[in-house]
Amino acid sequence: MKKRLLSLSVAAVIAITTLLTGCGTKAVTDQSSTGSTTSKPAEPVTIKVAYWASAGGESDAFDALVTKFETANPDIKVLKEGGEFKDFYTKLETRIAGNDVPDVTRLQYQAVGRYSSNGVLRDITKELPADYGTDFLPSLWSAVTYKDAVYAVPQHTDTLAVYYNKTYFEKLGITAPTKLEDAWTWDEFLDISKRLKDEAGAKYGFVYNWTKGNSYRWLPILFQKGGALLSDDLSTSLIDSPEALEALKLSKRFFDEKLVPAGTSVKGTEDINNIFATGTAGMIINGNWLASNYDKSMTNYTYGVTYMPRDKAAASDMGGNSLAVLKKAEHPEQALKFIEFMTSQESMTYFVSNGGFLPARKSITADKLTYSVKQPDIMKVFIEQSTTVPANMAQAVASPNMSKITLLLSDELDLLFTQGKDPVEVQKALKKGIDEVLK
Amino acid sequence: MQLLSKKKNTRFNRNKLLPYLFIAPNMILFLTFMIIPIIFTFCMSFTKWSLIGTPEFNGIENYIKLLSDEQFLTSMLNTLYYTIATVPTTLGLGLIGAMLLNRKMPLRGALRGVFYIPTVVSLVATGLIWQWILSTDYGVLNYFISLVGIGPQQWLSSNALSMPSVIMATIWVRVGYCMVIYLGGLQGISPDYYEAAEIDGAGDLKKFRYITWPLLKSTTVFLTVISIIYGFMGFDLFFTMTGGGPGFSSTVMVHYIYKQAFNVGEMGYASAGGVVLFMLILLLTMLQMKGDKKK
Numbered sequence: 001m002k003k004r005l006l007s008l009s010v011a012a013v014i015a016i017t018t019l020l021t022g023c024g025t026k027a028v029t030d031q032s033s034t035g036s037t038t039s040k041p042a043e044p045v046t047i048k049v050a051y052w053a054s055a056g057g058e059s060d061a062f063d064a065l066v067t068k069f070e071t072a073n074p075d076i077k078v079l080k081e082g083g084e085f086k087d088f089y090t091k092l093e094t095r096i097a098g099n100d101v102p103d104v105t106r107l108q109y110q111a112v113g114r115y116s117s118n119g120v121l122r123d124i125t126k127e128l129p130a131d132y133g134t135d136f137l138p139s140l141w142s143a144v145t146y147k148d149a150v151y152a153v154p155q156h157t158d159t160l161a162v163y164y165n166k167t168y169f170e171k172l173g174i175t176a177p178t179k180l181e182d183a184w185t186w187d188e189f190l191d192i193s194k195r196l197k198d199e200a201g202a203k204y205g206f207v208y209n210w211t212k213g214n215s216y217r218w219l220p221i222l223f224q225k226g227g228a229l230l231s232d233d234l235s236t237s238l239i240d241s242p243e244a245l246e247a248l249k250l251s252k253r254f255f256d257e258k259l260v261p262a263g264t265s266v267k268g269t270e271d272i273n274n275i276f277a278t279g280t281a282g283m284i285i286n287g288n289w290l291a292s293n294y295d296k297s298m299t300n301y302t303y304g305v306t307y308m309p310r311d312k313a314a315a316s317d318m319g320g321n322s323l324a325v326l327k328k329a330e331h332p333e334q335a336l337k338f339i340e341f342m343t344s345q346e347s348m349t350y351f352v353s354n355g356g357f358l359p360a361r362k363s364i365t366a367d368k369l370t371y372s373v374k375q376p377d378i379m380k381v382f383i384e385q386s387t388t389v390p391a392n393m394a395q396a397v398a399s400p401n402m403s404k405i406t407l408l409l410s411d412e413l414d415l416l417f418t419q420g421k422d423p424v425e426v427q428k429a430l431k432k433g434i435d436e437v438l439k
Numbered sequence: 440m441q442l443l444s445k446k447k448n449t450r451f452n453r454n455k456l457l458p459y460l461f462i463a464p465n466m467i468l469f470l471t472f473m474i475i476p477i478i479f480t481f482c483m484s485f486t487k488w489s490l491i492g493t494p495e496f497n498g499i500e501n502y503i504k505l506l507s508d509e510q511f512l513t514s515m516l517n518t519l520y521y522t523i524a525t526v527p528t529t530l531g532l533g534l535i536g537a538m539l540l541n542r543k544m545p546l547r548g549a550l551r552g553v554f555y556i557p558t559v560v561s562l563v564a565t566g567l568i569w570q571w572i573l574s575t576d577y578g579v580l581n582y583f584i585s586l587v588g589i590g591p592q593q594w595l596s597s598n599a600l601s602m603p604s605v606i607m608a609t610i611w612v613r614v615g616y617c618m619v620i621y622l623g624g625l626q627g628i629s630p631d632y633y634e635a636a637e638i639d640g641a642g643d644l645k646k647f648r649y650i651t652w653p654l655l656k657s658t659t660v661f662l663t664v665i666s667i668i669y670g671f672m673g674f675d676l677f678f679t680m681t682g683g684g685p686g687f688s689s690t691v692m693v694h695y696i697y698k699q700a701f702n703v704g705e706m707g708y709a710s711a712g713g714v715v716l717f718m719l720i721l722l723l724t725m726l727q728m729k730g731d732k733k734k
Binding site: 089090093094095097114115118119120203211212213261262263265267268269270271274275278280401404406407411414415418419 | 489490491492510536570571574576577593596597598612679680681682683684685686687698701702703704
């Protein structure tokens with residue numbers, strides 16, 4: 001009798017635990033809504049803000065801005081849920097799946113599409129002033145919009161440009177372009193790469209920051225050659241154009257002609273910044289956020305920054321982050337107020353100056369910013385470059401299917417670069433794969 | 440009799456309950472973090488789900504897709520290659536090391552500790568360090584081999600060498616563990632056997648073949664099973680050292696499943712891959728155990 005009772009209770013415990021956490025959707029716990037009160041709430045409301053920040057300028061800037069917000073809004077308290085970038089999305093999604101939803105989250109532009117299309121973000125179109133989006137860079141505003149609804153507000157942007165080894169350039173007597181219209185063509189860029197190898201003593205001409213699976217950074221080359229990834233309405237792929245083939249052939253040359261290290265293909269794991277800082281490569285196509293890194297690590301050389309190469313058009317990578325309100329947020333009003341504060345002209349100026357980022361607002365021009373890098377003028381190049389991000393590319397990159405397309409690009413570009421796959425075959429495979437994804 | 444049944448909390452009854460109470464904490468943890476997630480993964484493998492949003496049931500579609508997925512099949516072959524290469528080598532080197540360290544020598548304890556340390560270092564840290572050592576342009580290994588006149592090898596960026604590089608790093612990590620386990624096994628062999636063999640005039644080779652090896656059989660089976668499981672679950676070193684490349688030359692099953700789950704966002708499909716992996720390891724383990732019982 002006792003034995004049966006024991007085994008029954010053990011079985012019951014297992015059964016209950018399995019039921020609670022087993023297959024099937026969880027029962028949505030009824031969250032008591034913060035009822036609309038006609039008078040100001042007596043207790044301060046706490047909003048949870050999920051974000052990441054690297055230690056130093058970025059993290060300090062966040063802290064300072066949050067303190068400023070709380071001082072200006074005594075009825076709102078901010079619970080900062082920061083940390084490092086690694087596993088941020090996994091943590092966020094696990095929290096969402098477990099109904100522990102923050103009020104505000106930081107999102108890369110590339111990630112907005114995934115969350116907006118899955119109904120995770122709050123549609124804030126009607127809650128923002130009518131012309132709110134006009135001051136933001138058009139490419140960024142289109143990245144936070146999905147099917148004509150606004151789901152996030154741009155916080156800052158980043159982009160790629162060309163860092164070059166000034167010591168080598170002086171040795172070869174080369175001056176880098178100082179105006180966007182004078183930017184090198186790809187042929188000129190590759191010639192300089194060769195010269196750096198042959199005459200300046202660099203082992204490689206340059207390095208491109210598309211390693212560790214960030215293959216979407218190849219897209220600027222596609223647009224510079226006059227091609228596009230998807231149609232404007234994102235329904236069909238345009239990767240089968242002759243311009244796209246040109247872009248594939250061009251990037252294949254980087255590896256065939258040994259202008260870049262073999263280990264820096266899209267799946268590569270090499271430390272590319274080290275390769276540039278030690279003079280092993282004469283140039284690196286990388287982002288504005290590396291400037292303070294090179295300030296510290298380039299001890300034997302000096303560096304400069306110039307524009308990305310251009311052929312039919314100028315283009316560059318769309319980097320940076322936005323802030324969004326979650327649909328299941330407990331305090332959406334206060335969350336939106338926080339976001340409007342963080343992305344205001346004043347806050348954004350402070351944030352990008354201290355974090356080494358680029359402003360997302362057109363009204364924040366270079367003269368209004370005080371960066372702490374050794375050569376603040378280089379940031380002007382980046383700011384100007386950030387205006388060349390094609391709107392079509394921004395929309396494509398921010399679309400929900402982009403993560404699958406990025407994986408496809410990683411696989412095919414790696415085959416192109418390291419396995420000698422024919423560019424025509426790569427183009428066919430990309431077209432087929434992307435069409436599958438878009439179905 | 441009546442008295443006993445009324446008093447529930449007698450020493451007799453408490454004793455019966457006690458063992459269960461002792462294993463209860465571990466069982467609850469094991470259930471929550473192992474059994475339930477495995478059941479959950481099994482259920483997920485029949486759905487299409489992106490972690491956010493609701494899962495939709497799609498039958499065995501994921502499994503059918505897996506069978507025709509070239510990349511998945513390549514990753515299976517790579518995993519086999521990796522396991523076959525690492526298991527005998529780590530066991531063999533571990534055994535040799537154990538036999539060498541089994542005699543009295545100065546600093547014996549310290550040496551054993553030193554060889555075991557790689558096992559406890561975080562695999563991610565190990566991967567990053569090996570990535571630096573094997574770097575084509577500024578890696579230490581290429582520097583050393585250049586001193587003996589061999590040109591720089593593309594350890595992590597060539598098809599032929601990407602897998603061997605990770606195998607090398609794995610051997611560095613695992614030999615110490617095998618060594619320590621074998622040491623334990625060796626010390627369980629009574630020296631009387633060896634004395635008797637010496638009296639009969641047996642040499643070192645005969646001693647090993649007829650005494651050491653047979654008496655280490657259960658240790659060998661244990662290490663083989665553990666090492667095979669470890670080989671099939673290889674991921675951290677691949678992720679940090681080669682990124683699965685170049686091409687797909689070093690993409691193993693867990694890495695592929697990870698990409699499907701977190702890069703592509705197909706939890707259901709990835710779960711199906713996980714179930715296949717689980718079945719494979721289970722099958723291999725059962726075969727091992729059976730092989731041990733037969734002898």
